[in-house]
Amino acid sequence: MATDIKDGVHPVEATALMGLLPARPRLLALGEPTHGEDTLLDLRNELFRRLVEEEGYRTIAIESDCVAALVVDDYVTAGTGTLDEVMERGFSHGFGASAANRELVRWMRAYNVRADNDGRPASERIRFAGFDGPLEITGAASPRQALTALHGYLAARVDADLLPCTGQTLDRLLGPDERWTDPAAMTAPSRSVGQSAEAGRLRLLADDLVALLDAETPHLIAAASRDDWDRARLYGRTATGLLRYHHWMADTSPSRMTRLCALRDSMMAHNLLAVAERGPALVHAHNSHLQRDKSSMQMWQGPVEWWSAGALVSARLGEEYAFVATALGTIRHRGVDTPPPDTVEGLLYALPEDRCVVDVSRLAAVLGDVLPAPRVTPWFGYAPLDPVRLTGSDGIVFVKDVPRS
Structure with missing residues (x-):
């Protein structure tokens, strides 16, 4: 059967991906089925370079803390800081330790500087963005950084009488950051300060600050720059989120974890929509965050299901959002061996190519009414393709073997 889909198999190139799509998307989302494998990140880097040079893409957005990522963007666009500092401070989830991520940042800075060291015009510079919130599976950051940065931006540019509070008031209500970042709060709602009187007051003040930012938009853009205003909007989204x-x-209802997972992807979606306003971008994250279907996860309190960021963005952008899933054959150092031949991955593993772009419509036509078996993985960190959701993507990037990074 593998030979039957040969007409739908192409080299892993930007032109091949674009050829699968009905229109040029503002957001081209490339998913991955596991984190931490530089082979997949090297492929992402190569595709991004091609998209920049051949298709005019100007931003890459990855599944990393949106506020921390500003450190990376400042480096690649203006040379602020050093590469070592950026890799240490500009990523969440441990992604700064990746050699492939380091190479991405190095190349982006070199591209913006150009060989003559004059630097590219602002309209031609490539940008870096994180679109995850300042969240980890073990907890969430204090809202202090985002909230005080938003307040400071407004305080420097609007009449003091328009501000809903002073910086000192925010500091008093926030209290020590350790109150917010207690890891025990993830599994023990009573340890969370999120429904305290101070937190309730902060939610109202954050809402007022975002409303003031919106109301003063013409003045704020004229007084500084659109980039500064965009950054303030990011602070506002992050603080309220x-x-x-x-x-x-702090909720104790059975829907607690479902709601938290949904809130995280909602924050991701709003950050992606803001990235889309700047022009075409490559988005890279786990398949589960970028797919057009609901996401699901088995957690300590049972299964949870919620709408993914990709589903939310796709509903807003339509054909201007495209999703290409990455599938793989083996990760032997993780115990993931050759896939069974009756799975999607097994069918693709029989192809001669080490990596390829697969036309999903052609693959679906070859399969017909025969639904492949779901692949079962021995390692929790890898999520195989769901055969039921096969046609929910615009294409598949397949990598046969993933060696140890």
Whole structure:
């Protein structure tokens, strides 16, 4: 059967991906089935370079802390800081330790500087973005950084009488950051401060600050720059999102974890929509965050299901959002061996190519009414393709073997 899909198999190139799509997307989302494998990140880097040079893409957005990522963007666009500092401070989830991520940042800075060292015009510079919130599976950050940065931006540019509070008031209500970052709060809602009187007051103040930012938009853009205003909007989204997340961390209902997972992907979606406003971008994250279907996960309190960021963004952008899933054959150092031949991965593993782009419509036509078996993995960190959701993507990037990084 593998030979039957040969007409739908192409080299892993930007032109091949674009050829699968009905229109040029503003957001081209490339998923991955596991984190931490530089082979997949090297492939992502190569595709991004091609998209920049051949298709005019100007931003890459990855599944990393949106506020920390500003450190990376400042480095690649303006040379602020050093590469070592950026890799240490500009990534979440441990992604700064990746050699492939380091190479991405190095190449982006070199591209923006150009060989003559004059630097590219602002309109031609490539940008870096994180689109995850300041969240980990073990907890959430304090809203202090985002909230005080938003307040400071407004305080420097609007009349003091328009501000809903002073910086000192925010500091008093926030209290020590350790109150917000207690890891025990993820499994013990009573340890969360998210529904305290102070947190409730902060949610109202954050809402007022975001409303003021919106109301003063013409003045703020004229007084500084659109980039500064965009950054303030990011601070506003993050502050309100974190306060909402902390509020529901204190919830004791059975829907607590479903709501928290949904809130995280909602924050991701709003960050992606803001990235899309800047022009075409490559998005890279786990398949589960970028797919057009609901996501699901087995957690300590049982299964949870929620709408993914990709589903939310796709509903807003339509054909201007494209999703290409990555599938793989083996990760032998993780115990993931040759896939059974009756799975999607097994069918693709029989192809001669080490990596390829697969036309999903052609693959679906070859399969017909015969649904492949779901692949079962011995390692929790890898999520195989769901055969039921096969046609929910615009294409598949297949990598036959993933060696140890």
